[in-house]
Amino acid sequence: MYCSNYGVHTEGEDAPVSSSDYQRHTTTTTSTTTNSNRNDHLFDDPEMSLAEIERQRQQLALHQKPDGSVYLLDVYETPQQYGYCSILFSLVQTLVLVIMMWQCGIAPLTVNPMVGPPPDVLDYWGAKNTPKIVEDGEGWRLMTPMLLHAGIFHWMGNISVQLETGLQFECEWGSGVWCIVYLTSTVGSSILSVIMMPQSLSVGSSGAVMGLFGAKLSEILIRSCEPNKTLQQKVGHAMRKHQFILAGGGCILVMVFSFIPFVDWAAHLGGMVTGMTVGLMVFACHCRSHVGKLVWFVLGLGLTVVGFAVSLDYMYNSDNLEIVEELRDVCGYYQQFDEDYECTCTLTNNQDDGGSGD
Numbered sequence: 001m002y003c004s005n006y007g008v009h010t011e012g013e014d015a016p017v018s019s020s021d022y023q024r025h026t027t028t029t030t031s032t033t034t035n036s037n038r039n040d041h042l043f044d045d046p047e048m049s050l051a052e053i054e055r056q057r058q059q060l061a062l063h064q065k066p067d068g069s070v071y072l073l074d075v076y077e078t079p080q081q082y083g084y085c086s087i088l089f090s091l092v093q094t095l096v097l098v099i100m101m102w103q104c105g106i107a108p109l110t111v112n113p114m115v116g117p118p119p120d121v122l123d124y125w126g127a128k129n130t131p132k133i134v135e136d137g138e139g140w141r142l143m144t145p146m147l148l149h150a151g152i153f154h155w156m157g158n159i160s161v162q163l164e165t166g167l168q169f170e171c172e173w174g175s176g177v178w179c180i181v182y183l184t185s186t187v188g189s190s191i192l193s194v195i196m197m198p199q200s201l202s203v204g205s206s207g208a209v210m211g212l213f214g215a216k217l218s219e220i221l222i223r224s225c226e227p228n229k230t231l232q233q234k235v236g237h238a239m240r241k242h243q244f245i246l247a248g249g250g251c252i253l254v255m256v257f258s259f260i261p262f263v264d265w266a267a268h269l270g271g272m273v274t275g276m277t278v279g280l281m282v283f284a285c286h287c288r289s290h291v292g293k294l295v296w297f298v299l300g301l302g303l304t305v306v307g308f309a310v311s312l313d314y315m316y317n318s319d320n321l322e323i324v325e326e327l328r329d330v331c332g333y334y335q336q337f338d339e340d341y342e343c344t345c346t347l348t349n350n351q352d353d354g355g356s357g358d
Helices: 032-043 050-063 084-104 119-125 130-134 152-173 175-196 206-222 231-256 265-282 290-317 330-335
Strands: 006-009 017-019 069-071
Touching (some): 084 119, 084 152, 084 175, 119 330, 130 175, 130 290, 152 175, 152 231, 175 265, 175 290, 206 265, 206 290, 265 290
Antiparallel strands (some): 006 017, 006 069
16 A cells, blocks of 8 residues: 555565665566475464465565565555545545535635634534533533544645545554544543643644554554564564654644644644553553563553543643633634624524524
8 A cells, every 4th residue: 555665585584674666566476486495484473374374475476576575565464454434534524524614605714724614613513612611511522623624725634644544554453443542532632722722713633643643653662672584574564664754754744734723733742642642552462572561551551541630630620721711602702803704604693602503
């Protein structure tokens, strides 16, 4: 799925991973039998059955070049073929944006430069709104912002990362682990946003996406000491090196969108940190030693529990949280800054005093 810069010569016993320009080779080699004995060290794994060894030999032969080398990411395999949840969440997020813009139109670019609905519509659909979360008991707003996007440009940035890197991670981890990381990171991102940026609305799935990146970094850390002898071990190491670069690039891409309207840096940071701590828990099982598994799991669990407990306590009980009461009436709040701002959408015409729709 990804272009690779990692190649390996399969005929030597100390076959190191070497850097090379990526090319995809489709011609098969006829020297499978000749190279079979010389490649035995690549399949020296007591946990592999004879049938699995033979299957991997055939796959290796399919991608081998005439000089006996193979690009490792050509033979990379994931436990799951499709990223079901990545696709499902992306479809829901797309549908929600289309419905909001169809029902309520597009706000002037002076109000929302992302080419999307007005702020009051985002609030109606569940944007992070600090006074409504902390004082009005609308805790569900810690989760719903990841279903919303400020506009087309915001949506394009998040969905492109989610359907590429995020989907690849789901195929590796499985949908269950992916959802745990994605959803907990969503909540963690919203909590830190409430604490650090209580004066603004915010929406977007980028906090959850940052959580996926954070979890991937934790996985790379935990699995960095794995052996690098057999074919699949070499493939795993090559892919994780590749993904380390991708995760860093993804973080940079997402941070570019940290300072546009209705999106905030605190959500991105909160999502990434939550993903890292949850990742320590869910990937602890990959550590080869039982002591290591216990240490990583306890560390991840402790950091996650303490992080959420301290953050929630501060959010609900601290006197230092600067809540902007005017945000209960989003229309009135934005009219302070733009006299021409009007709430024309039918969803907001019948708001009650608390600012929520019927």
